[in-house]
Amino acid sequence: MSFNKIHINDEVLKIMVSSVEASYPAEGCGLLFKADDHAGPELKVKAAAVCFNEAKGVSEHYRMDPMEVFKHEENRAKENLSLSGIYHSHPDKPAILSEEDIREMLPGMVYIVFSVLSGKVKDIKGFIKHENVVHYAEVEVQGG
Amino acid sequence: MKIFISATLRSFFNREHEIDVKGKTVGELLENIIKEYPDSKNAFYDETGERRGFIKLFVDGEDRTGRDYAVYSLSEKSKVLLLPVIAGGAPSLAQTEALVSDERRKEVELDNTEIERFNKHLLLREIGVKGQKRIKAAKVVVVGAGALGSAVIQYLAAAGVGTIKVIDSSAVALEDLQSQVLHSLRDVKRPKSASARDSIRNINRSIEVIAENEDISADNASELIEDFDLVVDCSDNFKTRYTLNDACILNGIPVVFGAIYQFEGQVSILGHNGGPCLRCVYPSPPPAGLVPSCAEGGTISPLAGIVGSIQANEALKLIMGIGEHLSGKLLTVDTLYLNSSVLNVKRSCNCPLCGDTPTITEVETYDYEDFCGLKAKEDEVPVEGFTPEELAKKIDAGEPLKIIDVREPHERAILRFPGAVVIPIGQLVRRQKELDPNIDTVFLCKQGKRSILAINTLREAGYTGPMYNLKGGLDAMKDIVLANEGGWL
Structure with a gap:
């Protein structure tokens, strides 16, 4: 299954934006969750979890500890939410996927990339890899 | 043995949260997992049979994925998890959106002659008709019609840049002909800007050329670059470079910087998308007179062609928004020993121009000697x-x-x-x-x-x-x- 549109509400977006701005000039990263019973081609992001960037010292990289990801998954499962995507930031670089991003993409997962220029989020783009091809996924922010 | 499957990997395991597979060691367990869930082979191995990096097997909180763990014993009580490694990196070189927007691209058309003339651009997937239209709609200022300017101006004109402004106040001298291939013997003593205009017209009559026979100063810099998409710095002195840098940063116009000395050259893109400016890279120029300029230090003839051609190439890529470019990077080329490298340069938060608390808010008359700390002190004896x-x-x-x-x-x-x-x-x-x-x-x-x-x-x-x-x-x-x-x- 492949999503072609990503809906994010203001509240969840705020969590992501403040986390990637706070980690500037390093990359920030985190996870996106949807409702377990969610279906259809448009993803509705219900929650976001900020993750520790293990590769903070290595400039222009991010890596999450698999056990931390697992703990978030376990906790959110109690709220009937399941992991459906990943977000990360490109400090002073545009919101496009790097070659490394594309190589490391997990099939079916939604990827949101923030461009953070001089400490402020300037752009946001969504991507998904389906059958080894990367597609754009439109990001729509909803109030409330 | 029950194995937890991360949501990120469930597409390989029939979307199951948990699977039950037997195995006394990690190696045996992996074999059995692939046997029962053949799709998962694609998660563990790529098309060439190499292990993929993005999937890890954790046993009781520890990563046991490596080959060395194949014989690692498992007990029925072991908590086994299949987890993803989520990682990535920013683009190594900056990529960008086109300087010339879609709206402006749509306003221009290519006629039959242009389709013939730019055929080799149109054949490139990255350029095509859309890219060529962006080039045609682009407005570029080239500061300096000397050695670097020769390559930049000729290639931008040949590539079909629609509007080119050339700024240079000097006249062609015989010694310039060694490296300034834009000018020829009959141009000697003519203003370089006029000679450049003629050369551009000889390449393509439909290009709009503006020849400015003057120096860049604090008074005219902003006006000279106003409404242009991009500035290519081919100047040969620090005063012009810093004045131009300040005007471009304050007006939000990116600069393709190029410099040559003897056998070495440098190229970078300044003031683009939050990238560094000249003052971030070189906070102050060397003291006046200490480093000989090209006029004093000399350069090998083709060097300017090499460096200028890279500048023109970067300019075209920025206009079209293709490939990766040198924003935040400094390319250095040594043509004597054939070494080149790309250095990282970062925006400085202390930069007086584009830092966090800028002190320069308008283009100021640039006092070079003061800036280098060379200004004569009042009690200093003047040199006779x-x-x-x-x-x-x-x-x-x-x-x-x-x-x-x-x-x-x-x-x-x-x-x-x-x-x-x-x-x-x-x-x-x-x-x-x-x-x-x-x-x-x-x-x-x-x-x-x-x-x-x-x-x-x-x-x-x-x-x-x-x-x-x-x-x-x-x-x-x-x-x-x-x-x-x-x-x-």
């Missing part, structure tokens, strides 16, 4: 000097004089000053004992600037003898030296 004619008279009259040539040894090979003692500027303080404080000492260099620096350096070092500068340097005295060479020897 002789004109070439005065010096010639003293030599002819046989007055006791000591002449010190502070140029580098290789420069001396071009034109020797008869009877001069050669002490390169860097060795002066160490070798001041060779000077005689009881007789007048004259210092000379190519253009009369480094010799002033030499006199000030010696004064600071405590030398008290009478010192004079040859005004205008050997360039100004060349004819007299050549006419008198026999007599003075």
